[in-house]
Amino acid sequence: xxxxxxxxxxxxxxxxxxxxxxxxxxxxxxxxxxxxxxxxxxxxxxxxxxxxxxxxxxxxxxxxxxxxxxxxxxxxxxxxxxxxxxxxxxxxxxxxxxxxxxxxxxxxxxxxxxxxxxxxxxxxxxxxxxxxxxxxxxxxxxxxxxxxxxxxxxxxxxxxxxxxxxxxxxxxxxxxxxxxxxxxxxxxxxxxxxxxxxxxxxxxxxxxxxxxxxxxxxxxxxxxxxxxxxxxxxxxxxxxxx
Numbered sequence: 277x278x279x280x281x282x283x284x285x286x287x288x289x290x291x292x293x294x295x296x297x298x299x300x301x302x303x304x305x306x307x308x309x310x311x312x313x314x315x316x317x318x319x320x321x322x323x324x325x326x327x328x329x330x331x332x333x334x335x336x337x338x339x340x341x342x343x344x345x346x347x348x349x350x351x352x353x354x355x356x357x358x359x360x361x362x363x364x365x366x367x368x369x370x371x372x373x374x375x376x377x378x379x380x381x382x383x384x385x386x387x388x389x390x391x392x393x394x395x396x397x398x399x400x401x402x403x404x405x406x407x408x409x410x411x412x413x414x415x416x417x418x419x420x421x422x423x424x425x426x427x428x429x430x431x432x433x434x435x436x437x438x439x440x441x442x443x444x445x446x447x448x449x450x451x452x453x454x455x456x457x458x459x460x461x462x463x464x465x466x467x468x469x470x471x472x473x474x475x476x477x478x479x480x481x482x483x484x485x486x487x488x489x490x491x492x493x494x495x496x497x498x499x500x501x502x503x504x505x506x507x508x509x510x511x512x513x514x515x516x517x518x
Contacts, residue, residue, distance in 0.1 A: 277344045280310040280322070290328035296518070297326035303518060306451050307331060309341050311348060319345050320358040325450025333361045333396025335459020335506045336489075339374040342366040343510040361396045369507070378463055378504040384471055387424070391468040395504075397431055399464035403472075404434035407445035408485060412454040416447025433461045437469045440477035444484050456486030459506050466491035467501055 278285070288296075288308075297305045305326060312320040321341050325331040342355055346368075354367040365377040378396060385392040390402030400419050404410055416432040419425075432447040444465050446458040466480040476495040481488060489508040493501050 277309045277311065277341060279344075279348050280312050281319075281348075288324075292328070293324045294326070294328035297328075303516075306448065306455050307334060307337065309334070309337050309344075311341060311345060314358050317356045317358050317363065318350055318352065319355070321360075321364075323360065325448075327450050327452065329450060330360070331397070331450050333359055333379075333460055335376060335378065335396065335461075335463060336457055336508070336510075337459070338364055338366060338376045339459065339506065339508060340510045342368075342374050342376070343512070347512065359396075372509065373507050374510050375505050375507040376459070378460075378506055381463075381467060381501040381504065382499070384467060384499070386471065391464075391471055392425065392430065393464050393467055395460045395463040395467070397460040398425060398428065399433055399461050400425060400430045401433045401435055401461075401464050401468040404436060404445075407434040407436055407443050410434055410445060412445045412447045416454065420447065420449060420452075431458065431461055431464075433458070433465055433468075435465045435468065437473075440469075440479060441481045442466065442469055442483065444482055446484070457484040457489065459489065459508075462489045463491050463493075463504060463506055466493065470495060470501075 293308050296302045308324045310322040314320040323331050323334045323337050356365050367375050392400050419432045421429045431449050434445045436443045442465050446455050446461045448455045462482040470476045480491040493504040
């Protein structure tokens with residue numbers, strides 16, 4: 277994450293971002309976020325995938341940039357910020373976790389082999405016996421560019437669940453590899469389980485290889501999902517100059 281609010285900040289090219297995110301010759305990351313000024317909100321979030329191209333909404337990124345904003349001097353407990361898919365609200369909880377309000381979801385497509393929805397980013401979610409043991413790169417490449425998901429393709433999530441506990445593995449477009457946790461994918465998984473089970477739990481526990489997230493939402497009678505909240509930790513790792 278970079279604080280881009282100062283006058284000395286210069287725009288980064290696609291090549292710059294690709295090199296920064298490279299795990300061998302750069303810092304190493306699945307993506308890059310820039311904290312920018314906003315006229316009407318606390319800040320603006322600019323997110324890029326590790327391939328250097330601007331990405332769609334990143335749920336975990338929204339929580340992490342909230343922590344970064346506070347560390348960078350925007351000291352509040354509740355925030356509103358601009359992202360590529362609109363305005364989001366985030367807040368610190370008493371246990372130190374951060375909750376992010378996601379956009380409403382009204383369109384869910386059921387296929388014979390899974391569920392497709394857009395939770396800020398498009399996701400294809402399908403059931404798998406052992407998500408953490410499978411080859412997500414192979415499965416991701418299989419579904420990533422299927423014509424049914426449109427020109428931009430989709431992220432791919434393998435899940436299994438017991439009641440409200442979901443195990444998930446994710447292949448992210450733009451990264452073009454398996455990632456250890458995905459916020460929009462976790463929300464998509466919770467909505468998919470709600471569709472598949474025919475009920476909406478009060479809370480879903482999402483267990484990814486990178487840690488645990490919580491998802492809450494309200495399902496209206498017309499099938500629209502509202503008041504969607506993604507909650508989890510956001511931990512400071514390091515800072516430096518390059």
